[in-house]
Amino acid sequence: MEYVMRTVSLAKSYRHFQALNGLTMHVPRGAIYGLVGRNGAGKTTLIRLICGLQAPTGGHYELYGRKHTDRDIARSRRRMGAVVETPSIYLDMSAQDNLKQQYRVLGLPSFEGVGELLELVGLADAGKKKARHFSLGMKQRLGIAVALAGDPDFLVLDEPVNGLDPQGIIEIRELILRLNREKQITVLISSHILDELSRLATHYGFIDGGRMVKELSAAELEAACRKCVRLTVTDTAALARVLDAMGTEYKILDEATADVYQKLNVSQLTLALAAQDCELLDIQERDESLESYFVSLVGGGRNG
Amino acid sequence: MADLLRAGFARLWRAPIFWLGVAFTALWGCLVCLEAYEGGQEGIVYFLYDLCRYHCIFTVFLPPVFCALFLGTEYDHGTIRNKLIAGKTRPAVYLSSLVLSLAACFLMIAAYFLPVVCVGPLFAEGLGVSPGMLALIVAGELLMAAALCGLCALGSMLISRKAVLAVTLLLAVLAGLAVGGHVESRLAEQEFFQGIMMTEEGELVDAGEMENPGFLTGAKREIYQFVADFLPTGQALVYNFDMIVHPVAMCLYSLLILCASTGGGLIAFRRKDLK
Numbered sequence: 001m002e003y004v005m006r007t008v009s010l011a012k013s014y015r016h017f018q019a020l021n022g023l024t025m026h027v028p029r030g031a032i033y034g035l036v037g038r039n040g041a042g043k044t045t046l047i048r049l050i051c052g053l054q055a056p057t058g059g060h061y062e063l064y065g066r067k068h069t070d071r072d073i074a075r076s077r078r079r080m081g082a083v084v085e086t087p088s089i090y091l092d093m094s095a096q097d098n099l100k101q102q103y104r105v106l107g108l109p110s111f112e113g114v115g116e117l118l119e120l121v122g123l124a125d126a127g128k129k130k131a132r133h134f135s136l137g138m139k140q141r142l143g144i145a146v147a148l149a150g151d152p153d154f155l156v157l158d159e160p161v162n163g164l165d166p167q168g169i170i171e172i173r174e175l176i177l178r179l180n181r182e183k184q185i186t187v188l189i190s191s192h193i194l195d196e197l198s199r200l201a202t203h204y205g206f207i208d209g210g211r212m213v214k215e216l217s218a219a220e221l222e223a224a225c226r227k228c229v230r231l232t233v234t235d236t237a238a239l240a241r242v243l244d245a246m247g248t249e250y251k252i253l254d255e256a257t258a259d260v261y262q263k264l265n266v267s268q269l270t271l272a273l274a275a276q277d278c279e280l281l282d283i284q285e286r287d288e289s290l291e292s293y294f295v296s297l298v299g300g301g302r303n304g
Numbered sequence: 305m306a307d308l309l310r311a312g313f314a315r316l317w318r319a320p321i322f323w324l325g326v327a328f329t330a331l332w333g334c335l336v337c338l339e340a341y342e343g344g345q346e347g348i349v350y351f352l353y354d355l356c357r358y359h360c361i362f363t364v365f366l367p368p369v370f371c372a373l374f375l376g377t378e379y380d381h382g383t384i385r386n387k388l389i390a391g392k393t394r395p396a397v398y399l400s401s402l403v404l405s406l407a408a409c410f411l412m413i414a415a416y417f418l419p420v421v422c423v424g425p426l427f428a429e430g431l432g433v434s435p436g437m438l439a440l441i442v443a444g445e446l447l448m449a450a451a452l453c454g455l456c457a458l459g460s461m462l463i464s465r466k467a468v469l470a471v472t473l474l475l476a477v478l479a480g481l482a483v484g485g486h487v488e489s490r491l492a493e494q495e496f497f498q499g500i501m502m503t504e505e506g507e508l509v510d511a512g513e514m515e516n517p518g519f520l521t522g523a524k525r526e527i528y529q530f531v532a533d534f535l536p537t538g539q540a541l542v543y544n545f546d547m548i549v550h551p552v553a554m555c556l557y558s559l560l561i562l563c564a565s566t567g568g569g570l571i572a573f574r575r576k577d578l579k
Contacts, residue, residue, distance in 0.1 A: 014577070051389045053578040074391035082389045085579070088382035090315070097318075101383075104311035106390050146386060 002029045004064060004154045004186045005050060011058030011210075012045050019045040021210035022059065027154075027188055027203070032180050034201030035190040036294055042210040043190035044085060047158045051082045063154070078106070082156035087143020091132035095123045095142050098131060102149040113151075121145040121175060137168030144175065148185075155179065156188045161196055169196060176200055198290040208298040225288040228259040231280065238278035242269065259286070308392055308400035316408060321373045325366060325412040332359060333419035340427040351432025355424045356442055359416045360544040363449050364481065364537050366409050367456040368473035374408070375401050375460035376469045385578065398573045402457040402566060409449050440551050441543065447558035448539045452477075454562040455536070458569035462576060480537030487532045488541045495519045533557060 005027040012020040020042045027033045037043050048054045050061055052068075061068050063076035089098045099114045118124045121141040126134070131142060140160060147155060157176070161169045177200065179185045191197045197204075204221055206213040216224070233239045236252050243250045246269075249261040270280050288296075316322050336358045340350040378384040378401070387397050431438055456473055463469040499511030520528055532538040533550050534557045542548055 048577075048579070051385065052391075053385060053388055055575075055577075074393065077389060077391035080389065082385075084382075084385055084389075086382055088385045090377070090381055090383055092377075093318075101311055101315065102386055102390075104314055105307055105387055105392070107307035107310075147389075150390070 001026075003027060003062075004029050004031075005061065005188070007046070007050075007059065007061040009059035010046070010049065010056050010061055012042075012049060012054065013057050019210055020049070020056070023207065023210060023212050024059075025205050025207075025212050025215060027186060029186055030180075030184055031203045032176065032187045032189065032201050033203045033205060034197040035188060035205050035207060036192070036194060036197060036290075037190070037207035038192055038298070041207045043192075043207060044158055045210075046207070047082065047084055047156055047188075047190060051080075051084055051156065052077060053084065078150065079152050080154040080156060081147030081149070081152035082158075083140070083143040083147050083160060084156070084158045087139045087146070089131050089139060089142050089146060092130055094128050094130060095126040095134075095138075095145070098142060098146055099149055102146045106150040108150060113149075117145045117148055120148070120178075122171065135168070137164050137171060140164065140168070140172060141175065144172075148179070153184065154186045154188070158190050159192075160189060161191065161193060173200060194290045194294060204290075206294060206297050213297050221290065221293065225290065225293050226261055227285075227287045228261050229264055230257060230259050230282075230284045230286050232257050232282035233273065233278050233280055235276070235278040238273060238276035242272040242276060242278075245272070256281075305392075305396040305400050308387060308396055309403060312400055312404040313407070316374070316404060319374055321370060322408055322412075325370060325408070326415040329359065329362075329366075329412045329416040330418060332362065333416040334423075336416075337419050337423045337427060340424065344427050349429045350427060351430060352420075352424055352428040353432030353438055353441070354546070355420045355428060356417070356438065357445070357543050357546065359413065360445055360448070360540040363409075363413060363445070364452060364477050364540045365474075366412050367405060367449065367452040368470075368477050370408050370412075371405050371453070371456035371460040372466065372470035372473050375405060375457065376463075376466035378460075379464040379469075380466040388578065394574050395570055398457075398461050398570055399566075401461060402454065402569075405453045405457050405460075406450055409453050410446065413446065413449060437551070440555070441548065444539070444551055444555045444558070445543055447555050447562070448536050448543070451536045451558040451561035451565075454565035454569075458565045458572075461569055461573045464579065477537060480535055481541070484532065484535055484538035484541045487528050487535075487538055488545065488547060490518070490520055491525070491528055491532060492547065493518050493520065534561075536561065 003026050007023055007025050009022045009024055010020050011018070011022055023042065023046060035043050035046070049056050050063065063073065064079060066073050066076045090101060093101065095118055096114060099117055100111050103111055103114065115124065118126070121144055123138060123141055123145065126138065131139060134142065144157070160172050164172065173196065176187055176189070180187055189197065189200065202218050204218065205215045231239065233256060236255055236258055239258055240252060243260065250258050252258045266283065273280055336355055340355060343350050384397065388394070459469060459473050463472060494516055496513040497516050499514035501509050501511040503509055529549060532542055533554050536558065539554050539558065542554070
């Protein structure tokens with residue numbers, strides 16, 4: 001698989017605080033990679049590092065196959081755009097002037113494409129209105145437009161829907177999906193709004209305490225979060241024999257519990273278990289969400 | 305770096321703070337010419353040399369105000385990140401900011417000199433010094449402004465909070481002026497003063513020349529003179545109040561400050577963690 005970005009044992013410490021602790025991750029080309037983690041997990045630190053705003057204290061990362069210490073890493077950076085925390089825009093300029101300013105920074109020979117970008121992010125009608133008078137959603141979209149100047153093929157968004165109203169969230173989501181589908185832009189999104197992320201991401205990275213807890217694709221996650229019935233019995237060996245006989249898909253979790261992934265005839269199952277000297281003690285329908293999967297991965301004790 | 309300069313100058317031409325500075329310095333230049341005209345009417349002689357020095361006292365405020373409001377915005381609005389994410393190197397970002405602040409301050413000073421050069425000669429009684437010395441003094445004034453720009457650019461690139469930056473730079477200049485003012489006043493003390501005695505009848509009589517105990521001599525005077533010549537704020541007072549003793553040394557000190565602050569700033573900015 002071809003990776004746009006790869007980190008290997010990446011570490012970053014601030015005096016006595018270890019923000020990243022040997023983080024290894026892989027962002028495949030064309031993916032919408034959701035970086036999931038609670039506050040303080042290291043999401044923003046990771047994004048600051050890959051954007052070149054800070055230097056790692058250990059490990060390394062690669063952008064388009066170039067190590068961050070390579071002399072020509074700037075060539076890889078030119079292929080990426082990012083919105084880190086708040087959108088980076090001149091508040092005393094209009095949307096169009098902000099884009100023109102970024103075009104100049106990038107050294108682009110003309111302002112061709114500025115109108116198209118404004119159209120893409122839905123700011124074509126903003127006119128001469130200064131960015132300081134924009135709504136939060138408009139600022140966020142302008143920030144994304146600035147990040148898209150120069151046609152990058154890797155977009156990094158740090159908490160892009162933070163503080164937005166429902167309409168703003170939908171707009172940003174649709175924009176990201178359009179960028180990914182129509183322009184084949186690889187997107188790395190950090191968020192702790194898991195429900196929102198689950199509507200977008202094709203790949204996930206679960207991060208906690210500065211470490212990658214688990215990386216998986218949306219399909220793998222879907223399999224892990226499948227709807228199931230959790231049974232508690234006195235003897236799982238007997239349960240396994242009964243379920244095998246019924247041709248039912250299941251997974252034994254421990255000596256007393258098992259998850260069953262098909263609809264069950266409870267009366268039939270109870271009778272079959274009784275015939276095997278096994279009692280059915282509890283039955284629960286489970287529909288694991290991304291949220292509960294995340295909690296089961298990193299634990300739900302502390303926050304921040 | 306050319307792209308960063310192109311973007312920076314495009315922003316500069318639209319920055320109200322820059323044009324406000326230009327308007328203020330041009331107005332100051334006009335006022336100085338008017339003062340020379342009125343002085344001429346009252347028999348006070350002004351030379352072009354005098355008119356070329358009277359901006360120094362406010363020139364020290366141009367770099368801190370400009371850097372805090374113009375360069376400080378880059379951190380405040382987060383736009384400095386766009387440059388680094390776009391692959392621009394840190395030295396390029398730092399140096400382009402320095403060049404911008406130098407250009408802006410020189411243009412503001414040029415706005416002062418415009419009326420002085422165009423109208424000043426009509427009211428001034430000649431140059432007042434040799435053309436070479438006048439050129440040296442003007443070059444020294446520009447280098448003093450450049451040294452301040454170097455220090456303020458250093459602050460702007462290392463202090464990420466705009467309000468903190470503005471307060472720090474202005475307080476630093478005010479503190480520098482206070483130190484410079486104290487040093488100048490000590491250096492300006494006369495070696496002797498005329499003594500006066502009061503007789504028993506209450507009459508004041510001449511007591512002859514008496515030594516001023518506050519007059520600085522020897523190594524202490526040299527140290528005070530060095531501080532006045534070295535500090536950009538000290539130089540501003542030296543130029544403004546015509547207490548120039550070492551014009552070449554002052555130019556060299558300014559160059560030294562500019563180079564040292566830029567070198568140190570580049571190293572510190574390279575290591576700085578940006579948010």
